[in-house]
Amino acid sequence: MSKVPQIKVPATYVRGGTSKGVFFKLDDLPERCRVAGEARDRLLLRVIGSPDPYGAQIDGMGGATSSTSKTVILAKSTRPDHDVDYMFGQVSIDKAFVDWSGNCGNLTAAVGSFAISNGLVDAARIPVNGLCTVRIWQVQIQKTIIAHVPITDGQVQETGDFELDGVTFPAAEVQIEFLDPADEGDGDGGGAMFPTGNLVDDLDVPGIGTLKATMINAGIPTVFVNAADIGYTGTELREAINTKPDALARFETIRAYGALRMGLIKDVSEAAQRQHTPKVAFVAPPTAYTSSSGKTIKADDIDLNVRALSMGKLHHAMMGTCAVAIGTAAAIPGTLVNLAAGGGERESVRFGHPSGTLRVGAQATQENGQWVVKKAIMSRSARVLMEGYVRVPGDAF
Incomplete structure (x- = not known):
């Protein structure tokens, strides 16, 4: 044959x-x-x-x-x-x-x-x-x-x-500059930087409850929630979540209803065919923890902790596009990311993730009553x- x-x-x-x-x-x-x-x-x-x-x-x-x-x-x-x-x-x-x-x-x-x-x-x-x-x-x-x-x-x-x-x-x-990182729409819904028009929303998630959420289109569409609201500290490593099917299912439900609220899908059933976006992440004030490599991350070394999921699993570090979303949201007073970092105006943040820390910068201004971010910057290799x-x-x- x-x-x-x-x-x-x-x-x-x-x-x-x-x-x-x-x-x-x-x-x-x-x-x-x-x-x-x-x-x-x-x-x-x-x-x-x-x-x-x-x-x-x-x-x-x-x-x-x-x-x-x-x-x-x-x-x-x-x-x-x-x-x-x-x-x-x-x-x-x-x-x-x-x-x-x-x-x-x-x-x-x-x-x-x-x-x-x-x-x-x-x-x-x-x-x-x-x-x-x-x-x-x-x-x-x-x-x-x-x-x-x-x-x-x-x-x-x-x-x-x-x-x-x-x-x-x-x-x-290698320094990377993301110009005008906030989306004006990605071709199938989503709208402006804050598609709901709010810096913080009440997101109703069946089986979980109503969560405070910042939903932002910058770098990549991302749904941010507070770690404490879903039973976490923000210092978790991959094993704490990826070994627990029930936890992963809860995050996927949050992601799906966030996608629906952001206008990225028309029905929650569509989320299964759109695994890459949006991302779901949880934030917390700076707290010391030990990274996956055994390195001690001190609370004084970071502005906040962030953990994010990608393709249904907690990421081992941080997705670059999600880092842009973090930097952008941190620059805008009143978002959950900004509040976790202590609030106020800021042009950069260093956040803790499972593998260590990362610094990302963004400059936000208001134009005609709308928040605008012209550039987000970070270094990679x-x-x-x-x-x-x-x-x-x-x-x-």
Whole structure:
């Protein structure tokens, strides 16, 4: 019986921030996968090793967590004053779908360096030494992101002494600027930065109760609730939540009803097919705790604690896009994030997460009675782990 042979697709396996993903140039994909649709999704699912009922992604490049089940497609930008178009696909581990509804802030840190190394940035714009400013157009959220990539002797510099909690080894620092991070709408509902028009809402969640919630579209749509209101301290590590199916189900219910209230879905049943967005996170005032690496985080070292869930599990550190939401909400007096950090006006916060701490900055102003944030800034790092080809069965897509 004849079998279809495997094909080779040029790809690069990259760590960006506290995530890993498989990066592709659009033109390197099989022709029928260069446009959005079933063929592209099936290809990416097979590359990552999903759907996997064992939850291990053994037969693919995925690492069986939301942070390592990711794909990126890049192309030279056709938009004025931009270098590269960036598309992000969050691949479900146990289901046959790829979620294209949002961005990955962590992998954004690797987009600029990949674009430079793969000829997507004009050579004239790359200095021999210094920082190369890469202008990224994030296709899904329709936003501009600026990456400042270090260059040494005309090549991307990946090694350095910048330490990022959640990443074992130091690397070169890449500063990321998210311009106008608040969404004006993502194509299927959601509205402005605060889609309900309120900084804090009473969110009715059947089976749980009425929770105070800040629901914000910035970086990525996020539902923030107070840790104390749901029985937590804000110092929890992954095992405290991810080993408890009942707790995960409660968070998913909160997320689903938050999505409905934000206008991202029309019925709570739709949340199951929109796992990547919105995120759900819980906040608490600064409290000392021991991080997952054994490092002591002192209350004096942070402004607040934040824990966030991604793809149904507590994240091991913090999603980059959610960090943007945290920084944006913290800059606006009266949000739950701002209040957990002590209230008042602030242009940056350092928050505690399961792996350590992270600082993110944002500047908020009021224009015509509406809050506006022009830029959110944070530092990440990125490193190529492997490059060459991924192989998939020729009939997989």
